[in-house]
Amino acid sequence: KQEVTQIPAALSVPEGENLVLNCSFTDSAIYNLQWFRQDPGKGLTSLLLIQSSQREQTSGRLNASLDKSSGRSTLYIAASQPGDSATYLCAANSGYALNFGKGTSLLVTP
């Protein structure tokens, strides 16, 4: 069974810092991996989807990398802003439903 782990569970940084969120998964046989953002009481916003054949994806200040063989993905956020404060979830697609990590709760302080 696919297990997805996210480190750290919570993170607080001052505005402007670059930061890295980590995601690891136990079964490397995945089709793709997705990063989501969730604001309190809200649904999921898809940030980036990396197919298994890809190494990274970029969208604006966000960059996600995927190392399937080692079972790791990272989400890099450049020049963080208070509006980036949210919970970030990664999810591995093993061909069935998505397996979610517990998320990293990010707080960016002004």
Add this chain to the structure above:
Amino acid sequence: GAVVSQHPSRVICKSGTSVKIECRSLDFQATTMFWYRQFPKQSLMLMATSNEGSKATYEQGVEKDKFLINHASLTLSTLTVTSAHPEDSSFYICSARGQGLDNEQFFGPGTRLTVL
């Protein structure tokens, strides 16, 4: 990306009543739909997977007679919480995927269920 809607976004009901939640894919055909449940400060947990025209596949520990899932068309799946109790209060989120296991899943905005 594709759009998935959920209705209602929020519902409050009395204990013992049934509640139906709709999940619609607005601009694509969803061969597979998924229902997740999220407790406060927890991650999403898969409840069941439904393919159009077939019976839903439930995850271990999820009561199929309590959480009725219907996927009657390629754009609509419904989750009915029967005889709801306070412990069923949660955030329910659906997602939809087109044909292909590597296709992206698109998520609905979620439904907040509160059972009094």
